[in-house]
Amino acid sequence: MSNIGIDSIAFSTSKYFFALENLAVHRGVEFGKYSNGIGQLKMSVFPSNEDIVTIAIDAAQKAVSKIEDTSSIDLLIFATESSFDLSKAAGIYVHHFLNLREDCRVMEIKQACYSATAALQLAKSFVLQNSASKVLVVGSDIVKYSPGSSGEPTQGGAAVAFIISADPRVLIIEDGSGVHTNDIMDFWRPISESEAIFDGKLSAYNYLKSLEISFARYLKKTDRTISDIDHVCFHAPFGKMARKGARQIRWQKSIDNTLIYNSVIGNSCSASLYICLLSLLDNSPDLANSRIGLYSYGSGSVAEYFSGIICEKYKSCITPEKNRRFLESRHKISFEEYELFCRNQFPLESETYENAGAFQLKAIENKRRIYTCKGSIHVRRNMSPIG
Ligand code: HMG
Numbered sequence: 001m002s003n004i005g006i007d008s009i010a011f012s013t014s015k016y017f018f019a020l021e022n023l024a025v026h027r028g029v030e031f032g033k034y035s036n037g038i039g040q041l042k043m044s045v046f047p048s049n050e051d052i053v054t055i056a057i058d059a060a061q062k063a064v065s066k067i068e069d070t071s072s073i074d075l076l077i078f079a080t081e082s083s084f085d086l087s088k089a090a091g092i093y094v095h096h097f098l099n100l101r102e103d104c105r106v107m108e109i110k111q112a113c114y115s116a117t118a119a120l121q122l123a124k125s126f127v128l129q130n131s132a133s134k135v136l137v138v139g140s141d142i143v144k145y146s147p148g149s150s151g152e153p154t155q156g157g158a159a160v161a162f163i164i165s166a167d168p169r170v171l172i173i174e175d176g177s178g179v180h181t182n183d184i185m186d187f188w189r190p191i192s193e194s195e196a197i198f199d200g201k202l203s204a205y206n207y208l209k210s211l212e213i214s215f216a217r218y219l220k221k222t223d224r225t226i227s228d229i230d231h232v233c234f235h236a237p238f239g240k241m242a243r244k245g246a247r248q249i250r251w252q253k254s255i256d257n258t259l260i261y262n263s264v265i266g267n268s269c270s271a272s273l274y275i276c277l278l279s280l281l282d283n284s285p286d287l288a289n290s291r292i293g294l295y296s297y298g299s300g301s302v303a304e305y306f307s308g309i310i311c312e313k314y315k316s317c318i319t320p321e322k323n324r325r326f327l328e329s330r331h332k333i334s335f336e337e338y339e340l341f342c343r344n345q346f347p348l349e350s351e352t353y354e355n356a357g358a359f360q361l362k363a364i365e366n367k368r369r370i371y372t373c374k375g376s377i378h379v380r381r382n383m384s385p386i387g
Contacts, residue, residue, distance in 0.1 A: 003168065004124050013268070015356055018338045038154065039239025039240040056078065077109055077138070079118065109122070132166075139271040154238040171314070214305040231255075232249075236259060236276050238262075245295060
């Protein structure tokens with residue numbers, strides 16, 4: 001048995017949000033349907049100068065700022081289903097802005113919302129083979145549905161970044177998990193489309209069925225019972241789905257603390273499960289040595305239930321106040337601005353980029369994306385590479 005796990009973790013999202021109270025008025029729906037029926041209050045929305053790369057760099061910068069130096073990172077895995085390029089991995093931009101070593105491998109990985117968990121498990125295997133190495137995993141997605149569709153109030157987006165190492169300070173990833181894969185058309189986005197196509201009811205059914213199967217496999221493989229688990233984080237396309245998941249496996253304890261961040265960010269696909277983990281870490285009094293169950297689901301579909309043990313000194317590696325302030329400092333937009341965001345025509349001529357994050361997409365010239373950083377980037381790099 002290894003101790004490999006998450007050594008540091010951070011997230012980022014757009015500096016703009018749209019209140020679902022406002023959406024409800026314009027869609028002629030009772031706000032109670034969104035707040036209680038679906039479990040969402042706000043959604044992150046993205047101006048045209050923010051994308052999966054800009055928020056990924058921001059999250060990755062925060063995650064690496066919590067480690068001694070970046071010279072032991074020799075693999076970066078970027079997990080996303082919102083990719084804009086079929087060849088170049090979006091992680092290469094992250095590698096550039098973080099000034100990672102030239103001999104650090106970079107790759108992109110996809111399987112809907114499951115992809116960051118696939119990356120986490122691959123990273124764990126990599127560190128098992130290379131115990132001095134660290135792996136930077138970034139999950140970054142922006143979720144868009146057609147205006148007026150049933151999925152609209154569940155839109156959102158965020159990036160999460162975590163470092164996997166042999167000597168983690170946040171969460172030890174335990175061996176043994178339950179996996180379930182089945183070929184189903186519940187949610188997909190053909191290359192030609194900017195918005196996902198989905199069958200809401202089928203996707204909810206398959207999420208729950210896959211949970212039941214993968215959880216049973218996890219228990220059997222690990223020889224544990226449900227009472228061996230202290231908390232559970234569920235993939236949260238919207239809060240109510242996670243609550244239905246809890247009911248499906250007869251989970252009796254509260255999952256409220258896992259859903260605080262998600263309720264004001266919306267679905268962030270690959271990042272979602274790990275934002276629930278961060279929300280739990282930031283909003284619970286003391287979790288040291290607790291076993292956390294994690295349910296990852298990606299439409300299409302692949303599901304995995306696995307678990308981890310919270311490290312003794314995890315509190316020294318989390319920043320709850322900073323995370324709350326970051327979410328509270330976001331800029332609220334009007335319905336008119338929201339409509340422009342949907343058409344990707346922001347900013348209005350009278351607006352400036354001043355509310356956007358530090359990393360921005362400055363231009364697309366000859367189909368080349370050009371990114372900038374407003375301030376200086378703080379990463380520590382020991383110039384003598386290992387290995
Ligand atoms: P809908 O069909 O508009 O909603 O969309 P509904 O009519 O089923 O109502 C939802 C709930 O609100 C119901 O409660 C209503 O009773 C309640 P439930 O029966 O579910 O407990 N309600 C009210 N409550 C309080 N006050 C009121 C009120 N009115 C109604 N006034 C749906 C819901 C989830 C289908 C939609 O949001 C959707 O299609 N979302 C997109 C797909 C999705 O998120 N699927 C989740 C599972 S798949 C997944 O997780 C993967 C994913 O993340 C993608 C990936 O892997 O990449 C999506």
